[in-house]
Amino acid sequence: MRYIKSRILDRELKKGSAELLILSLLEAQPRHGYELSKLIDTRSGGTITFRVASLYPLLYRLEKRGWIQGRWVEKAGQRRRRYYRLRPAGLAVLAEQRTGWREFVKAISRITGTDHA
Amino acid sequence: MPEWPRHLNEEVRQHLDDRYAELRAAGAPDADATRLVLAELEGARHRDLAEPSSTGLLRALGGDMRFAFRMIRKKPAFNAVVMLTLALGVGASTAMFTVVNAVLLRPLPFKDPDALVRVYQTYPVPSNPGGLEGVSPADMFALREHNRSFESVATYRVQTDPFVFGDGDRLEPVYGAFVSEDFFDVLGVSPLGGQTFQKGDGLPTAPFKVVVSYSFWQRRLHGDPGVIGHPLRLVGLSPPIVAVMPEGFWFPRSDRSEIWVIERQGPPTRQGPWFFNGIGRVRAGVSPAQVQQDLDGVADRVRAKFPGGSAPWTLVTRSLKERLVGDMRQVLLLLFAAVGLVLLIACVNVMNLLLSQATVREREIAIRVALGASRARIIGQLLTESLVLSGVAVGIGLVAARWGTAALIGLAPDNLPLVRDLHVGQDARAVMFAALIGVATSVVFGLAPAFAGLLSAPIAAMNESGRGISPGGARRRLLGALVIGEFALSLILLVGAGLVGRSLLALQAVQPGVRPARVLAVTLTTTPGANTDEFFDRLLPAVRALPGVVSATVSDSLPPDGLQQASDFIVEGHPPPAGEAAPIGEFLNVGTDYFSTLGIPVLRGRIIDERDTAQSPPAVVINDTLARTMFGPDDPIGRQLRISGNFVATITGVVGDVKYQGLDKTGGLTMYAIYRGGAPRTMALIVRAANEPEDLLPSLRAAVHQIDPGVPLTHVRTLDALMAESVGWPRFRTTLLLLFAGVALVLAAVGIYGVLMYSVMQRTHEMGVRLALGAQSRDILRLVVGEGLRLAVAGIAIGAVGAFAVMRTVNSLLFGIAPTDPLTFTAISILLVVVALVACWIPARRATRADPLMALRSE
Numbered sequence: 001m002r003y004i005k006s007r008i009l010d011r012e013l014k015k016g017s018a019e020l021l022i023l024s025l026l027e028a029q030p031r032h033g034y035e036l037s038k039l040i041d042t043r044s045g046g047t048i049t050f051r052v053a054s055l056y057p058l059l060y061r062l063e064k065r066g067w068i069q070g071r072w073v074e075k076a077g078q079r080r081r082r083y084y085r086l087r088p089a090g091l092a093v094l095a096e097q098r099t100g101w102r103e104f105v106k107a108i109s110r111i112t113g114t115d116h117a
Numbered sequence: 118m119p120e121w122p123r124h125l126n127e128e129v130r131q132h133l134d135d136r137y138a139e140l141r142a143a144g145a146p147d148a149d150a151t152r153l154v155l156a157e158l159e160g161a162r163h164r165d166l167a168e169p170s171s172t173g174l175l176r177a178l179g180g181d182m183r184f185a186f187r188m189i190r191k192k193p194a195f196n197a198v199v200m201l202t203l204a205l206g207v208g209a210s211t212a213m214f215t216v217v218n219a220v221l222l223r224p225l226p227f228k229d230p231d232a233l234v235r236v237y238q239t240y241p242v243p244s245n246p247g248g249l250e251g252v253s254p255a256d257m258f259a260l261r262e263h264n265r266s267f268e269s270v271a272t273y274r275v276q277t278d279p280f281v282f283g284d285g286d287r288l289e290p291v292y293g294a295f296v297s298e299d300f301f302d303v304l305g306v307s308p309l310g311g312q313t314f315q316k317g318d319g320l321p322t323a324p325f326k327v328v329v330s331y332s333f334w335q336r337r338l339h340g341d342p343g344v345i346g347h348p349l350r351l352v353g354l355s356p357p358i359v360a361v362m363p364e365g366f367w368f369p370r371s372d373r374s375e376i377w378v379i380e381r382q383g384p385p386t387r388q389g390p391w392f393f394n395g396i397g398r399v400r401a402g403v404s405p406a407q408v409q410q411d412l413d414g415v416a417d418r419v420r421a422k423f424p425g426g427s428a429p430w431t432l433v434t435r436s437l438k439e440r441l442v443g444d445m446r447q448v449l450l451l452l453f454a455a456v457g458l459v460l461l462i463a464c465v466n467v468m469n470l471l472l473s474q475a476t477v478r479e480r481e482i483a484i485r486v487a488l489g490a491s492r493a494r495i496i497g498q499l500l501t502e503s504l505v506l507s508g509v510a511v512g513i514g515l516v517a518a519r520w521g522t523a524a525l526i527g528l529a530p531d532n533l534p535l536v537r538d539l540h541v542g543q544d545a546r547a548v549m550f551a552a553l554i555g556v557a558t559s560v561v562f563g564l565a566p567a568f569a570g571l572l573s574a575p576i577a578a579m580n581e582s583g584r585g586i587s588p589g590g591a592r593r594r595l596l597g598a599l600v601i602g603e604f605a606l607s608l609i610l611l612v613g614a615g616l617v618g619r620s621l622l623a624l625q626a627v628q629p630g631v632r633p634a635r636v637l638a639v640t641l642t643t644t645p646g647a648n649t650d651e652f653f654d655r656l657l658p659a660v661r662a663l664p665g666v667v668s669a670t671v672s673d674s675l676p677p678d679g680l681q682q683a684s685d686f687i688v689e690g691h692p693p694p695a696g697e698a699a700p701i702g703e704f705l706n707v708g709t710d711y712f713s714t715l716g717i718p719v720l721r722g723r724i725i726d727e728r729d730t731a732q733s734p735p736a737v738v739i740n741d742t743l744a745r746t747m748f749g750p751d752d753p754i755g756r757q758l759r760i761s762g763n764f765v766a767t768i769t770g771v772v773g774d775v776k777y778q779g780l781d782k783t784g785g786l787t788m789y790a791i792y793r794g795g796a797p798r799t800m801a802l803i804v805r806a807a808n809e810p811e812d813l814l815p816s817l818r819a820a821v822h823q824i825d826p827g828v829p830l831t832h833v834r835t836l837d838a839l840m841a842e843s844v845g846w847p848r849f850r851t852t853l854l855l856l857f858a859g860v861a862l863v864l865a866a867v868g869i870y871g872v873l874m875y876s877v878m879q880r881t882h883e884m885g886v887r888l889a890l891g892a893q894s895r896d897i898l899r900l901v902v903g904e905g906l907r908l909a910v911a912g913i914a915i916g917a918v919g920a921f922a923v924m925r926t927v928n929s930l931l932f933g934i935a936p937t938d939p940l941t942f943t944a945i946s947i948l949l950v951v952v953a954l955v956a957c958w959i960p961a962r963r964a965t966r967a968d969p970l971m972a973l974r975s976e
Contacts, residue, residue: 032128033132034131034135052132056125056128056129056132057125060125070124082127
C-alpha cells in the first residue's frame with residue numbers, strides 16, 4: 001500500500017477497502033465513530049484517514065444493510081456515544097471480504113512483482 | 118440514503134467536539150483548534166452527508182414529507198398546539214367568510230340583479246330627515262304609466278301575521294306576501310312549474326291566485342306536480358295555485374317565504390296609503406340621474422292628480438342589494454374584521470411557537486448548512502414541514518368551519534337574508550379562502566426558522582449550549598414584538614366586544630313603555646265574512662272570565678317593533694305650514710283594557726273603554742310625545758286629529774310612550790283608537806296572566822273556538838320573548854364578537870406564556886448565577902413578570918390608540934355608549950394586564966427554581 005502514490009488510485013482503493021477496514025476494526029469489540037477514525041489513522045500511520053463526510057454515512061449504510069448495529073451507550077460523567085458492533089451478517093461478510101482481499105492482493109503482487117512482506 | 122438519520126447529527130457533532138478537545142489537550146490554542154475543526158468540516162462538503170441524496174425533485178419531496186411527518190410525530194403536544202391554534206383561526210375565519218360571501222359577495226339569485234332597485238318616497242320629516250318610506254298605489258300607477266327608465270315595476274307587501282293553511286283539521290301558519298302581477302317579471306325568475314301572475318290578475322275584480330314556494334310544495338303539498346290549478350286551502354280564501362317557484366327563491370321574506378298571493382289593486386282614489394314596497398328593473402343604459410329625473414316627473418304627476426297633500430316629497434331609488442344587505446354589511450364586515458384579527462393573532466402565535474422551537478431546529482439546520490447542504494434545500498425541507506403542518510390545520514379548520522357556519526346560521530336572527538339558503542361547507546370560494554390562508558401562513562412560518570437557522574454561525578451550533586454566540590437577544594426582541602402585536606390586536610377586539618356588549622345591555626335596559634312580564638299574545642284571524650267587531654266583542658269578556666286571566670285585550674300592533682300601521686295626521690284646524698309634510702304617526706286599533714293589560718301608564722284624560730263603540734263619536738288616545746310635540750304646554754284633551762285625511766277623532770286621553778318600532782328608536786308619535794267599526798281581521802289577543810302565561814293557551818283556544826271554531830290561534834308568544842327577539846341582531850353580533858375576543862385573549866395569553874417560557878429557558882444559567890449571587894426568588898419573579906408586563910403594557914398602549922381610531926367607525930352599531938367610552942377602555946386594559954400576569958406567573962416560578970449549583974458547574 002505504501003508504494004501507491006496516485007491520489008486517484010488511493011481513493012478507489014480506499015472506497016473498495018473501507019467496508020473491510022470498518023468491519024475488521026469492529027470484529028474485536030464495539031467501537032464508536034471517533035474511535036474508528038482514530039484507529040484507522042494511527043494504525044495506517046496516517047496513510048489512510050477517514051473524513052467525517054465519508055465515515056458516518058458509511059457506518060449508516062453498513063447498519064442499514066444489517067452488518068453492524070449502532071447503540072447509544074451512556075457512561076457516568078461522559079456524553080453518550082454511539083457504539084457499533086458487528087452482527088452475524090457482518091461477520092460473514094468480513095470473512096468473505098478478507099478472503100477476497102487476500103486473493104486480490106496476492107494476484108496484484110504476482111503481476112506487479114511487488115512483495116507484500 | 119433518502120433520509121438523514123438524526124443520530125448522525127449528534128455523532129458528527131461529537132466527533133468534532135472530540136477533535137477540538139483533543140487538539141486543545143495537545144496544546145493548540147482555541148483559535149487554531151477551531152480552525153482545524155472547521156477544516157475537518159470543510160472536507161465534509163460532501164453531497165452524501167450534507168443532504169438526503171435524492172436525485173429527483175419528487176424523491177426529495179417524498180423524503181421531505183416523510184421527514185416532516187416524523188418531525189410532527191416527535192413533538193405531538195407542541196405540534197398539536199400549533200395545529201389547533203391555526204385550525205381555530207382558519208375555521209373561524211372560513212365560517213365567517215362563508216357568511217360574508219353569501220350575503221355580501223354573491224350576486225342576488227335574480228336575473229341581472231344589478232338592475233334591480235327599490236322605489237321609495239322620501240320627504241323632509243323632522244323626525245326622520247331623508248328617511249325612506251313606502252310607496253302608495255297612486256305612486257305605482259303613475260310610475261307604471263309614465264316612466265321611461267324602467268323595464269317594469271312591481272309592489273309587494275309583507276304581512277307580519279301569517280296566512281293560515283288548513284290541512285284537514287289542523288291549522289298551520291303560512292308566511293307569505295301580497296305581490297303585484299308584475300312582481301316575478303321584475304325579478305326575472307321563472308317558475309318551476311305553472312305560470313306566475315299574468316296581466317289582469319291584479320284587477321280588483323279578478324279572483325285571488327297564489328304562487329307557492331318549492332319547500333312549501335314539497336312539505337305541505339307532497340311535491341305533487343298536479344297541484345297547479347288546485348285551490349290552496351287558506352283560511353279566509355282558497356285561491357288556485359298557479360305556479361311553483363324553484364328551490365331557493367325566497368324574496369321578499371328572507372325568513373320564510375312560502376306563498377305569494379296576488380295583490381288586487383284598483384286605480385287609486387287618494388294619494389295614500391303608503392304601505393307598499395316598490396321594486397323596479399331599470400332599463401339597460403339608463404343613468405341614475407335619468408332615473409331620478411324620471412321619478413321627479415312622476416311625483417309631479419301624482420301631486421297634480423291628488424292636490425292638497427303634503428309638500429315636497431319625491432320618489433327615489435336604492436339598489437336592491439344595498440337595501441337587502443344594508444344593515445348587515447357593516448356588522449358582517451366588522452365581524453369579518455374581528456375574525457381576521459383572531460386569525461392574525463393565531464398566526465402570530467404559531468410563529469411565536471415555531472420561532473421558540475427554532476432554537477432546537479437551528480442547531481440541526483446549522484450543522485446541515487455547515488456540512489454543505491444548500492440553503493434552498495433546507496428551506497424546501499422547512500417549507501414542506503410547515504406545509505404539512507398547516508395542511509393538517511386547514512383540514513381541521515375546514516371541518517370546524519362547517520360546524521361554525523352551521524352554528525352561525527343557527528345563531529343568526531331570522532331576518533338575516535341570504536343566509537338561509539346557504540349550503541354549509543359547499544362554498545368553493547370559502548374552501549379556496551381557507552387553502553390560501555393555509556399556504557400563506559405556512560410560507561411565513563416555514564421561512565422564519567429557516568432564516569433563524571441560517572443566520573447563526575455553524576460553529577455556534579456546534580457549541581454544546583449555543584449560549585453566547587447564538588442570536589438569542591435578537592430573536593427575543595422579535596418574539597417580544599410579536600407579543601406586543603398580539604396584545605394590541607386583542608385589546609382592539611376586546612374593546613369592540615365590550616362596547617357592543619354594553620350597547621346590548623343598554624338596549625335591553627331600554628324601557629319599552631310596557632310591563633312585559635306574564636303577558637301572552639296570540640294572533641287571531643277571523644273567518645271571512647264574519648263580523649270582526651262582534652267576534653272580538655264576544656271573545657274579550659269570555660277570555661276575561663277564564664281562571665288565571667288578570668286582564669285581556671286585542672291590538673293589531675305589538676311592542677317593541679310590531680307596528681302594523683302608520684298614518685299621516687294633522688291637528689284639525691292647524692294644517693302644517695306650506696312646504697312642510699304632515700307628520701306620520703303610529704296608529705293602533707286596540708280593544709278595551711289595552712293600557713291596563715300592557716301596563717302602559719295613563720297620564721291624563723279618559724282611555725278607551727266600553728263607551729267607545731262603532732256608533733260613538735270617534736275618540737283617540739295619544740302618547741306623551743305626540744302631546745308634547747303637537748300641543749306643547751297646551752292641553753290636548755278635546756282637540757281633534759285628522760288622521761289619513763278622512764278620519765277625524767277627538768283626543769280623550771294621553772298615555773305613556775311605548776316602543777312600537779324598535780327599542781333603539783325614539784320619538785314615535787302614537788295614536789290609539791278602538792277597533793270597533795273597522796277592525797283588521799288579524800289582531801293579537803293579549804292576555805295578562807296571573808301565573809305562567811303559556812299555561813293559559815288551552816283555555817284560550819277553547820274560548821276562541823267556542824265563538825268560532827274556524828279561527829286559528831297562530832303565532833303564540835310572550836311579550837318577554839318579543840322583547841328578546843327584537844334585540845336578535847345586536848345579540849348576534851355581540852355573541853360573535855365576545856366569542857372572537859375570548860379566543861383572541863386566550864391566544865394572546867398562550868403567546869406571552871410561550872415567549873416568557875422560551876426566555877426563561879434561555880436564561881436558566883443567568884437566573885442560576887443571580888440566585889447564587891444572593892438574589893431572592895421574588896427578585897427573579899419580579900424580573901420575569903416585569904419583562905412580560907412590559908410587553909403586555911406596550912401592546913395595550915398601542916392597541917388603545919388603534920381601538921380609539923377603529924371604534925369611531927363603528928359608532929352606528931353602538932347604542933347609548935360612546936365609542937371612546939373610558940370605562941370600557943380601562944376595564945379591558947386591566948383585564949389584559951391580569952391575564953398577562955397570570956400567563957407570566959408559570960415561567961416566572963420556573964425561573965426561581967433554577968439551580969445555582971448547576972448554573973455554576975456548567976460555567
